[in-house]
Amino acid sequence: MSAKSKRPGTANSQTPNECVQVVVRCRPMSNRERTEGSPEVVNVYPNRGVVELQNLVDVNKEQRKVFTYDAAYDASATQTTLYHEVVFPLVSSVLDGFNGCIFAYGQTGTGKTFTMEGVRNNDDLMGIIPRTFEQIWLHINRTENFQFLVDVSYLEIYMEELRDLLKPNSKHLEVRERGSGVYVPNLHAINCKSVDDMTNVMKVGNKNRTVGFTNMNEHSSRSHAIFMIKIEMCDTETNTIKVGKLNLIDLAGSERQSKTGASAERLKEASKINLALSSLGNVISALAENSPHVPYRDSKLTRLLQDSLGGNSKTIMIANIGPSNYNYNETLTTLRYAQRAKNIQNQPIKNEDPQDAKLKEYQAEIERLKRLIAPQQQQRTEKLAAAAKKRVKKPKREPTQRELPDSVTQEQLQAAEDEAESEADESEPESDKENEAEVAKSSEQLERERIENAKLAAKLAELEGQLVRGGKNLLDTYSERQIELEKKLVEIAERKKREIEIQQQLELQEETTLEIRERNVSLEQEVELKKRKLSKCYAKYLALQQELNDCKHDHNQDLRELEMAQNELVKELKRQLLIIDNFVPIEVKQRLYTQAKYDEEQEEWKFASLPLPINAGDGKFSSRRPVSHPQRRRPISEYALQEAKSSAPSALRFKSENIVSYELDMPCRTTQEYKTPKVSASLQAVLAQAMETGDDIDIVDTHTKSLRSRLENIINGNASGGAASTDDTPSTEGAASNVRTVKSTRSGLPSPGSALDSNRRPTTGRVPPKKPASAYPKARGLVNK
Numbered sequence: 001m002s003a004k005s006k007r008p009g010t011a012n013s014q015t016p017n018e019c020v021q022v023v024v025r026c027r028p029m030s031n032r033e034r035t036e037g038s039p040e041v042v043n044v045y046p047n048r049g050v051v052e053l054q055n056l057v058d059v060n061k062e063q064r065k066v067f068t069y070d071a072a073y074d075a076s077a078t079q080t081t082l083y084h085e086v087v088f089p090l091v092s093s094v095l096d097g098f099n100g101c102i103f104a105y106g107q108t109g110t111g112k113t114f115t116m117e118g119v120r121n122n123d124d125l126m127g128i129i130p131r132t133f134e135q136i137w138l139h140i141n142r143t144e145n146f147q148f149l150v151d152v153s154y155l156e157i158y159m160e161e162l163r164d165l166l167k168p169n170s171k172h173l174e175v176r177e178r179g180s181g182v183y184v185p186n187l188h189a190i191n192c193k194s195v196d197d198m199t200n201v202m203k204v205g206n207k208n209r210t211v212g213f214t215n216m217n218e219h220s221s222r223s224h225a226i227f228m229i230k231i232e233m234c235d236t237e238t239n240t241i242k243v244g245k246l247n248l249i250d251l252a253g254s255e256r257q258s259k260t261g262a263s264a265e266r267l268k269e270a271s272k273i274n275l276a277l278s279s280l281g282n283v284i285s286a287l288a289e290n291s292p293h294v295p296y297r298d299s300k301l302t303r304l305l306q307d308s309l310g311g312n313s314k315t316i317m318i319a320n321i322g323p324s325n326y327n328y329n330e331t332l333t334t335l336r337y338a339q340r341a342k343n344i345q346n347q348p349i350k351n352e353d354p355q356d357a358k359l360k361e362y363q364a365e366i367e368r369l370k371r372l373i374a375p376q377q378q379q380r381t382e383k384l385a386a387a388a389k390k391r392v393k394k395p396k397r398e399p400t401q402r403e404l405p406d407s408v409t410q411e412q413l414q415a416a417e418d419e420a421e422s423e424a425d426e427s428e429p430e431s432d433k434e435n436e437a438e439v440a441k442s443s444e445q446l447e448r449e450r451i452e453n454a455k456l457a458a459k460l461a462e463l464e465g466q467l468v469r470g471g472k473n474l475l476d477t478y479s480e481r482q483i484e485l486e487k488k489l490v491e492i493a494e495r496k497k498r499e500i501e502i503q504q505q506l507e508l509q510e511e512t513t514l515e516i517r518e519r520n521v522s523l524e525q526e527v528e529l530k531k532r533k534l535s536k537c538y539a540k541y542l543a544l545q546q547e548l549n550d551c552k553h554d555h556n557q558d559l560r561e562l563e564m565a566q567n568e569l570v571k572e573l574k575r576q577l578l579i580i581d582n583f584v585p586i587e588v589k590q591r592l593y594t595q596a597k598y599d600e601e602q603e604e605w606k607f608a609s610l611p612l613p614i615n616a617g618d619g620k621f622s623s624r625r626p627v628s629h630p631q632r633r634r635p636i637s638e639y640a641l642q643e644a645k646s647s648a649p650s651a652l653r654f655k656s657e658n659i660v661s662y663e664l665d666m667p668c669r670t671t672q673e674y675k676t677p678k679v680s681a682s683l684q685a686v687l688a689q690a691m692e693t694g695d696d697i698d699i700v701d702t703h704t705k706s707l708r709s710r711l712e713n714i715i716n717g718n719a720s721g722g723a724a725s726t727d728d729t730p731s732t733e734g735a736a737s738n739v740r741t742v743k744s745t746r747s748g749l750p751s752p753g754s755a756l757d758s759n760r761r762p763t764t765g766r767v768p769p770k771k772p773a774s775a776y777p778k779a780r781g782l783v784n785k
């Protein structure tokens, strides 16, 4: 059944939802535990409702577990304290027409039976059940203008079977459900009229209860026992009825086979007990988690507890635990279940004017019987009178024994008979045989009616006897002082309960305050941290901005320097080109152009060595040097490069190709010192025009183009008389570009006629994609002669 779909009560008033009240009770150390030297691991703080469990089993786990409950009792708590503080208010509610349930839960041998029943014939050690008897009858005896009907049943669930403890041989019992809740049809109920009646019922039931011996407990309950008290109350002034039901449950203890030393039979019992308890645990969990499905139907126990857990009852769970480390795991399980049970919400209802109240039935029956008896008595009296008149001679009749239990009715009857007889005596009619027969006949009829009447009266007396009139024996039961004492105890209990609640609230508030304070502290720290981060970031930002400005400044400076360098280079280039074109003989120029080669690796122009004559083997020298791999450059190692640069004698072999680096024997001088020729005015104008570059050289393409074209013009003009360009010989334009000795990456200026000569260094400073290989390894500067 769903926890949300609460069963409606029958004409009852509903109170707000109420959580299951959970109380933990820790028993003292047993003798066995003491002798075995098992340490105590449970600390109870009764004024805060707190239980602390120390973990000595697994050092890796949390050392202390703290649980908070509605109330917690240590070994020193007395039965009286527990009753007045926990149970008394609940029983008062039951006497006000509510359903109530108290159940003791826990491991075997932790004191469930001790808590519920206590020690017999010992006022101090008396448990909850006998104390409720006293409270109930004290209430009944105090309450005037009320009629009470108190019925008691006692049953047990043994091996998942319901057994009537008051009628052990009764047939198979079942749990049923109806509008007002779960019930057990055919369960024997005994009407009680006093504390003694109830105590006797309990004793009879306990005698029939299944108890066994285990290692953990000498008198271990092997069944779940449920003592049911039903109190029907009728206000005789308003004629309203209310019903209170109280279930007092002593569960069998959960146990471990290894610890209890269970025999085959005990094992079977234990498995059933554990099954029912685990289904109770499942129900508690499902209710605590507000699950849509609550598995009440998994066991008889949970079906019977359906109203008490998540139903219409006020419920108290007493979780019994032991203090010893030996039972650490079981104690932890019990405490956890108890913690969960705290979240179960019930919807208690007040059973007012229920349709199925026995008291109502009884009252109706009594009325009916009274109505039946009264006219019959009247008739009888009249008949007796008439018969007496007719009687001539009064026959002396022995008075029959009155079976009527009701003294009032008997007196009335006696008076009527006496009256009739005296009347008959006074009139003294004459005896007549006919009359005598008639009288005898009517006497017989009267006798029959009288017997019938007596039966009805007996039934009436029995019904009336079951009903107890309230406020009768108050002074017999308790003195005024005792009542006063009782009230004070309840007051104290109430105050203590409030104290615990306040203490718990205080602790909660302290925790919250601490949390807030911690949060505040952490927020302040966070702010401080963020401030520091922010100032760091700002400093970084300023530094970066400065860096950016510096970079910009440097960049501009570099740019200016580069422009200046470029200008210088262009000027130099122009100068050199002019010199070459005007003063270097064409053949030399051609040779230089042919030999000039751009070294990609060293990024500079170099003169390729002239091919040496090679001995072909036949005594003749071949002009061509054999190529190990045609059309490929001979690889030059880093070592070779280094050696070529050094002046060591061993380095000669690496310099072999660079003929330019050899010192030549200077020929005898055949020329004269150069004297500046007299340049004609027109030539000077041409030179001046050629050297004219302006202060700032624009590196934009158009400008470069114009410059280039001007240079080309100069070169072409000067070289027009030289050798004509062929496919095999580089053109003059190509030669002009080959003269460059500056690193073109630095100048950034594209060489003139770059489109015509593949040997020229590309304008971008990068090697252009290779063209299809020609017949000669141009890359090495080799040309067909």
Ligand SMILES: Nc1ncnc2c1ncn2[C@@H]1O[C@H](COP(=O)(O)OP(=O)(O)OP(=O)(O)O)[C@@H](O)[C@H]1O
Pocket: 026, 027, 028, 075, 106, 107, 108, 109, 110, 111, 112, 113, 114, 115, 217, 219, 220, 221, 222, 251, 252, 253, 254, 320
């Ligand atoms: N609070 C207590 N003060 C003193 N003795 C106690 C207390 N609780 C339990 N005991 C003792 O511990 C023993 C076991 O208690 P009890 O039989 O009530 O356990 P139980 O939980 O009902 O066990 P089981 O589940 O096996 O029936 C008994 O001898 C009982 O007197």
